Amino acid sequence: MTIFDTMLPILFLALAAMIMLMSGVFSRRDHSFAITGAAIVLFAITARLMFAAPDGTIFHGLFITNDFTRFADLLVLMGAAGALSLSVAFNQRTGITRFEYPVLIVFAVIGMVVLISAGDLLTLYLGFELMSLALYVLAAFARYNLRSSEAGLKYFILGALSSGILLYGISLVYGFSGTTEFTGIARAFTGSASASLGSTIGIVFVLVGLGFKISAAPFHMWTPDVYEGAPSSVTAFFATAPKVAVFALLLRVMLGPFAPLFAQWQDLVQILAAASMIIGALGAIGQSNIKRLMAYSSIGHMGYALMGLAAGSLIGVRATLIYLAIYVVMSLGTFGCIIAMSRKGRPVERIADLAGMASEDGRYALVLAIMMWSMAGIPPLSGFFGKFYVFAAAIDAHLNVLAVIGIITSVIAAFYYLRVIKVMYFDAGSPGFDKRTAGINLVIGVSAIATVLFVFYPSPLSTVSSLAAHALFPSQGF
Amino acid sequence: MSFPILSLMIWLPLIGAALMFIPQGSDAASARNARWIALWTSLIVLILAAITLVDFNPGIHGFQFTETAAWIPQFHIAYRLGLDGISLFFVALSALLTPIAILASWRETRRVRDYMAAFLLLETMTIGMFSALDFLMFYIFFEAVLIPMYLIIGVWGGERRIHAAIKFFIFTLAGSLPMLLALVWMWHHAGTTDMITLMHTPIPPHIQDWLFIAFLASFGVKAAVWPLHTWLPDAYGEAPLPGTIMLAAVLSKMGAYGFLRFSLPMLPQASAYFAPLMFALGIMGVIYISFAALAQTDMKRMIAYSSVAHMGLIIVGIFTFTVIGIEGALFQMVSHGLVIAALFLCVGILLARGHSLRLDQLGGLATRMPVFAAFLMFFVMANVGLPGTSGFVGEILVMIGAIQINFWVAFLTGTGMILSVMYMLVMVRRVLFDHARSIANAVMSDLSAKEWLMLAPLAILVLGLGFIPSGLTTAFHTAVTDLVHAHVAAMSPLSHLAMAKP
Structure with missing residues (x-):
C-alpha cells in the first residue's frame, strides 16, 4: 500500500480536477465562484494529505517524496491558494470569470507537484509540460484583450523554445550517462574521472531550460511583457507557485544527479545569479508600470535565491528555501495590492496612480509600503532575513564577489522600491480606488502581518527549511 | 532572572505606537490621544532610563541589566540585551530626547497619529540598538531606523523633503549593507552573533582590514564622517525640527557608538592601522566643515554643519586609543547630544513664531526675546566649549588624549575648535544682535512655559556636567579602561604570535 499512500495527494488532486472540469462543462449555470472556492479547499486538503504521505521512492525511482518535496509542495499550494483568492474579484471586474480558470490552476499545480517530486528526467519533463501548458493558456486568459493574447503567445513561443532546449539537454545527459534516473545519473557521473563535453553541454541545456521558467537573466526576456500583459490575477500566480516549483526542481537536479559535476556548473549558476540581480535592479529603474516593475523585481529576487544554489551546500539550499518561502508571502501581498488598484471597475497599473494613497487609505499604503521595504530587504521585515541567509551561504x-554584487544591487533596487513608497506617501493626489473585496483584504492582511511579525519568531521557518535541506543531503546528519 | 527593564524600555514605545491605531472616532480625538499616548509612553521610558542610571554599578566589569532569550537557536542567534558604561548614557540620551522631541512637535497638525507613531518607533529602534548585545539584533535596529526616519523627513519635512529623504535612505543603506557582509562573515567565523563572544574572537589581520572598511562605510555614514557626510545637511535641513533633533542628537551617535563597540574591540589591529586615516578624516571634518558652516546662510543648516564638525572631534578622540581620549569622545558625544538638541529647539522656537531662518532676515532678537537670547547664547557657548559647560570637558579631554599621540593631531583639531567659535559667534551676532531686519509677520513673544520646560532641563544638564564631569566619567571609566586594556593586549607582540599560530 505504500505506493498508494505516497501517491494519494496527487491522485486526489488529479481526480478532483477532473470532477471540477466535468461539473463545469456539463453544468448549465456558471459555477466559477463555487469551483474557485472548491479549489482552495482542495489545496488545503492536499496539503494535509502531503503531511500524511510517507517518505519514499516509488515506481522504480520515478517519483520521490521526502521533507524537501513536502516543503516545496506546501509553498506551491500556498502560492496557488493565495493567487486564487485574489483572482475572484479581479476576474469578475474584468469579465474573465470562467470556470476553466481555477481548473487550469489546479492542473498547473498538479504539474508542479510532479515536477517537484520527479526522480527521473522523464517525470521531470512530464511535470514541466503539464505545468507549462496550463500556464500558457492562463497567460492568454483574457482572450479578447490584445495584450493578454500577446503575452500568451509570447510566453508560449519562448516557452516552447526553452522546453526544446531542456529536452535536448535531457537527451544529451541520457546519452552520456546511459540512464534517465536521477540516482543512476549521479552514479554515472561520479564514476567518470572528468566530465565529458557532452554531459556538460547537456547540463548547461537543462539549466537554461529551467532558468527560463524561473526567469533568471539572461533568459528573462519574456517576464516583463508577460507580467504586464497577463491579467493581474494570473501574474500573481506566475510570480509565486511556478517559480517555487521550478526552483525546487532546479535545486534537486543540480544537487542530485548533477552534483558530481558541481565544479563544472557552479560558475554558470554564479553568472546567472549575478546577471539576474543586476538586470533585476537596473531594469526596474525606468519602469512606470507597477507590473513591469514587479517583473524586474522578481528577476532580481531569483538572482538572490540562485546565490544559495551557487553555494551548493546544505546552508545554501536552506537559505534558498527560506528565501523562496519569504518571497512567496511578499509577492502575494504585493500582488494583492496591485489587484486592488482599480478605478470604476477598470484596473490601473501605473505607479503614478498611487499618488496620495497614504492620506486616502492609510492601511493600504502601509501594507504596500511594508511589502516594498521587505522586498528591498530592510530589517526588521522578513525580506531582510531572506537576504541575510543567502548572503551567509x-x-x-x-x-565573495557574488555577495558584493548582491549588496550593490540591493542598494540600487532599494531606490525603485522606495519610489513606490514615495509616490504613496509624499506625492499629492487622490487615487479613488474601488472598495477592496474580502478576499484581497484577507490575503494582503495575512501577508503583511507575516512579513512584519516574522522577526519575532523566525526559528520555525529555519527549522522546517533545515529539515527540507537535509532531505537533499542525506549523507549529512541533522 | 531579574526585572527585564531593557526589554520594557525597548518595547513599550512600540506598544504605545500600536495603541494609537485602535480606531477612536473622529480625527481630532485620535490626534489628541496620539499626542498624549506618545508623551506618556516616552515619559515612562524616561523614568525607566533614570532607574537604570541610578541602579547602574560603575564598578562592575562587563555588562549589566543583561537579558537573554532564545531567538534563532539553530544559528546561535539570540535575543541578548545589556548595558555597560559606554551604552548606558546613549540609552538615557535617547530616552530624554524623545519626550522633548514629542513636546516640540505638539503643534503638528498633519497626520498626527502617524507622526507620533513614527517617533515612538524611532525610540524603540534607538534604545534597542544601544542596548543590543547580539550583532544581528544590533544590525536590525541600526537599519530599521531608516523606516521611521524616511517617513518623518519625507512626509513632514520642508520644501525639498523628498530629495532629502531619498538621499538619506540610499546613502545610509549603501553604507550599512557592507556591514551586513561583515556581520555575515563574523557570524561564519565565530559561529555566533553574540557580541561579547565576537569581542574575544581573534580575527586574522588581513581580514580585519576589510571588515574595518565595511564598518567605516556604515558607521561613517551614520556619524557623518567627512567625506561621507553629504546626506546630512540635506536631511538635517529638510527634516521637521523634532526629526532633526533626533537625527543630530541620537542617530549620529549611533555611528560613533558603532566604532567604539565594534571596530575598536573586535578589530584592534585594523583600528590601529587605520587610525591615521581616521585622524585625517576627523581633522578634515572639523576644519573643512567649519569653513562650510561659515558660508551657510540658513541658521538650521549652520547648526547642522557645526554638528558634523563636532563628530570629527569625536572620531579623533575615539581613535587615540587612550583612556582619556575615548572618555573625552564619550563625554563629547553626550554633551553634543544635549547641546545640539537644545540649539535645534531654539531654531524651532523661532520657526514657531513665524521667523525665517535666513540669517540675513534675522536680527535684533536679544532686545525683544531676552530669555530666548540668554538660552541661545548659553547653548552656543556650550557648543564652542566654554569652560563651565559640558562641551569644554569633552573637548579638553579629547585634546589631552590627542596630544599624547601626536602633537599635530591635537593642534589641527584645536584649530578646528577655534573655527567653530568663529562661525557660532557669527550666527549669534546675526540672530541676536545687529539691527532688526524684516520681521513684519513674526510674533515677538518670549519663551512659553512649554518651551521653558524643554530648554531648562537641557541647560541644567549641560551646566551640571560642566561643573561635575565626574558624574559621567566615573560611570564609564571601567568600561573604557577595559576597552583600552583589551586593545593594548591585542596589540602586544605576544598576541601577534598567538594569532600567527593556526
Missing part, C-alpha cells in the same frame, strides 16, 4: 562558500 555565499560567504560560507567563499563567493
